[in-house]
Amino acid sequence: DVYKRQMFASGESLIASFLPEIVPASQMGRMSGYGWGLGYFGGLLTLGLCLAYIAWAKTQGHSETQFVPVTLLITAAVFIVAATPTFLWLRERATPQPALGGMSYVRTGIQRVRHTLSEAARLPDLFRFLIALAVYQSGITTVVVLSAVYAREVMGFDTQSLIILIMVVNVTAAIGALIFGQLQDRIGSVRTLSITLLIWCSAIILTAMADTRTDIWIAGNLIGFAMGACQAGGRALIGQFAPAERTAEFFGLWTMVIQLSAIIGPMSYGLITFLSGGNHRLAILIPLVYFIIGLMLLLRVNEQRGKATAAGETKS
Numbered sequence: 001d002v003y004k005r006q007m008f009a010s011g012e013s014l015i016a017s018f019l020p021e022i023v024p025a026s027q028m029g030r031m032s033g034y035g036w037g038l039g040y041f042g043g044l045l046t047l048g049l050c051l052a053y054i055a056w057a058k059t060q061g062h063s064e065t066q067f068v069p070v071t072l073l074i075t076a077a078v079f080i081v082a083a084t085p086t087f088l089w090l091r092e093r094a095t096p097q098p099a100l101g102g103m104s105y106v107r108t109g110i111q112r113v114r115h116t117l118s119e120a121a122r123l124p125d126l127f128r129f130l131i132a133l134a135v136y137q138s139g140i141t142t143v144v145v146l147s148a149v150y151a152r153e154v155m156g157f158d159t160q161s162l163i164i165l166i167m168v169v170n171v172t173a174a175i176g177a178l179i180f181g182q183l184q185d186r187i188g189s190v191r192t193l194s195i196t197l198l199i200w201c202s203a204i205i206l207t208a209m210a211d212t213r214t215d216i217w218i219a220g221n222l223i224g225f226a227m228g229a230c231q232a233g234g235r236a237l238i239g240q241f242a243p244a245e246r247t248a249e250f251f252g253l254w255t256m257v258i259q260l261s262a263i264i265g266p267m268s269y270g271l272i273t274f275l276s277g278g279n280h281r282l283a284i285l286i287p288l289v290y291f292i293i294g295l296m297l298l299l300r301v302n303e304q305r306g307k308a309t310a311a312g313e314t315k316s
Contacts, residue, residue, distance in 0.1 A: 033181015125306030136294025
């Protein structure tokens with residue numbers, strides 16, 4: 001599982017780095033939204049295929065040890081089909097750079113990252129956004145990882161109800177990515193992300209105060225709506241803030257920040273749950289704290305200056 005997660009994260013970073021090459025900066029928001037939106041629909045398709053096969057396999061008397069491995073093959077087949085157009089038609093415009101001083105590409109990459117971090121003052125808004133991303137993404141990861149646990153432990157959702165909720169939330173997330181991708185190109189990335197973080201805050205407050213399953217359904221769809229928008233918006237903003245010749249490098253940092261948040265967020269939720277004797281309603285407020293702090297940090301990002309700095313770095 002760790003290996004698969006690492007490969008998925010690496011692939012996500014590489015795919016994202018193509019964004020500035022294939023679309024102008026004025027359209028990055030909507031294109032990033034299209035990508036995330038189609039990704040959610042693809043996830044629904046894969047889940048639907050797997051569930052349909054499982055239902056058929058059970059009618060044939062197959063055991064879990066027989067049909068679970070096949071669902072992995074179905075997922076792999078979807079990955080292959082989805083990736084094929086990229087390999088067939090996408091033409092890379094970047095010029096490969098040789099390793100420095102005869103060093104391996106791994107050592108060269110590490111040296112480049114160190115150099116980038118040491119030059120944070122030259123790209124202040126990009127690094128401010130990465131810090132804001134690390135904070136609010138910790139909240140997002142916490143909700144994504146533990147929302148099913150909350151719904152089951154606090155509100156009594158069974159497995160079937162959770163699957164239905166997850167499928168509906170994926171549709172909402174796709175819609176959110178598409179809508180906010182368009183909005184991002186009109187009013188700016190920072191403003192759009194700020195709106196989505198306010199939606200996150202509202203969803204968490206509603207979840208913590210929920211008395212009925214209807215409350216969870218409303219909160220879940222708010223979460224989906226904001227989640228797709230946040231993911232699309234963050235990727236586009238990195239593309240706008242990164243110097244053109246170093247986009248892959250900064251998208252690598254973007255992925256690293258997201259992976260670190262996947263550790264910090266759920267660990268903090270688990271710590272509060274443990275210290276409070278299993279009080280999930282208290283622990284669910286941890287993401288709210290991350291979203292509020294992330295919003296405060298995000299508002300310190302000057303979008304126009306960040307774009308201008310990236311353009312100046314590219315020309316120099």
